[in-house]
Amino acid sequence: MASSNDKHIKQYVISVKVENRFGVLARVAGLFSARGYNIDSLAVSATEQDDVSIMTIVVRGDDRVIEQVKKQLNKLIDIIKVSDHTELPTVEREFVLLKVNALPSKRAEIYQLGEIFKADIADISHKTITLGVKGEPENIDTFIELMRPYGIKELMRTGRVSLLKE
């Protein structure tokens, strides 16, 4: 047997269709924590069907770990379907709320950058601006990087949601 030295850690996007019942989130979360899998983000979403929710889970690991994650998820009775979106054509969106230092002298720059990313100006105070940006996760990463030099006071990402393309 060749032991797999392929410790290639990468990010996976797994979309899990679940029964919309109490306790399901705890089962999924418990599965990850009990086996020491680290979740990067988790978004629980209502769907077009009342009794179905979708959890979009972004998790890091090597192929073996992810195979196990998927199989273990599949074993949960309340899970209807597990799909790995990592290599498939998908549309993905994420939303970030970000409060950044913005003394009056810096505001114009921040507005300008915000405009490029179609940011919402959610709130303004004497010293800060709060912006909301939605988009592809990579764009959000870029936006956050651009905001960093101004001093990010608080930041919150929703975690991505992912739909397969037709």
Next chain:
Amino acid sequence: MKMKGAEILIESLKKENVECMFGYPGGVVIPIFHYLFNAPFKFILTRHEQGAVHAADGYARASGKVGVALATSGPGATNCVTGIATAHLDSVPLVVFTGQVKRSQIGNDAFQEVDITGITRPITKHNYLVQDIKDLARIIKEAFYIASTGRPGPVLIDVPVDVSNAEHKFSYPEAVHLRGYKPVYEGHSGQIKKACDLIASAKRPVIYAGGGVVISNASKELREFVRKTAIPVTTTLLGLGVFPETDPLSLEMLGMHGTYYANHAVNESDLLIAVGARFDDRVTGDISEFIPHAKVIHIDIDPASVSKTVPVDIPIVGDCKQVLAEMNQIVKQPKIEEWHAEIEKLKREHPLTYDMTDKGMIKPQYVVEEIYRQTKGDAIICTEVGQNQMWAAQFYKYTQPRSFISSGGLGTMGYGFPAAIGAQLARPDKRVIDIAGDGSIQMNIQELIVAVQHRLPVIVAILNNCFLGMVRQWQQLFYEKRYSHTCLNFAPDFVRLAESYGAVGIRIEKYEEVIPAIRKALEITDKPVILDFQVSREENVYPMIPGGKSFKEIIMRELA
């Protein structure tokens, strides 16, 4: 007609043809006990909820049916936890009911409230909190289905007392609708074909059969497979009996305390055919050195077991019985005469043995061998955990599935005796013997009165070494012989203990007393017997592959 929830519960169990249930009452389950009073099936009042769950588990393993247990909320429910985890790790079908405080009190730290669905989430196949009486019958139907299909396991149903007392019309569903649960039974025929091709060209193949073969009742198909291919068979602890250990092609058990020849053959194999086994670390030892030359075919109903720790070349997800039956249609015998000769030589040169020259205290291995001879290999052997378990596995020769019942995955001391009670209830036609250690037996000794009450002739054979022997063995071998808190020289008098319960107790101190004592115990058919064998104190279990090590580091006998 409307019924109370408690009555619906009992009616549902009748629909599931439950014949025997184990449990213990308490405040929030009194409504259920109220209807149990007239139930047409047996109810066994154990003396501890852990005993109830283990007994249900022993019943399930001996019979192949679903074991059923009932406990009250709070401490009753938490007392079930070890039993549930034991069943979970060994894939035993159980339905465990617990009472819960009334719905309006849940989350308030009410008297005897615990979040038992939360606690048991990682140790059940599935669990339920019944929130509405209209769901009760459906949930019970689903629970039995989930527990017993696919890879079986325990399912817990938590029933709030006000659900038990609420009223609803009873109608038991005909079928279950679980869109997230569709176990696959049939193996992929392309994979099966590939596997058979690989088998045909193998030079040094070994079959490694596990508990899954017992669970899927595939022993017959396995035997036919071996008849067709002449491939040697080793089994895991939980697989004991699926292939007769008296057969020349049997390598007996593999793993940490497996035979030299089983471990050697697996290590040297060019093809390992895993059937209903999960490459547990007690089997593989150091994964990186395990089966250096072998391709792997893995037949298992649980996709998550495949390639979990050991990469598999040909996975076949499906029920062992069906897959083997299909393989039997096309499989051909490989040319392996040389391999047979090599294995025969290994068996001759490295037999399973122990030091028989020492005529001082009775050797525990000898006791097990004698139990085998006196029962003609026809008993159901349950075990506790530790050295007793390993000697029971090594020195009794198992020829039938469901004749060896032991906590493999969790290694639960205190499992064997209540499991033996359950097994005896399931199989009144069989002699049931719990091979025990003096430590383990004290963990659920309270159940002795249950065996007395129900006139169950369970025999408890204590291999009494005055030690927590297996831990002492590790201390001897790996911790400078510092026997920290493993000596049990303060012990009860097991003979008088047996007598005080109304059972029979016999102490055996000399070799010549062994056979008469076993025979006497076997003559008793209406009450339990404790045989207290005073055995050699510091005997060790060999062979031994130290934990996390590879086959190369096998220890065969006492180092001087």
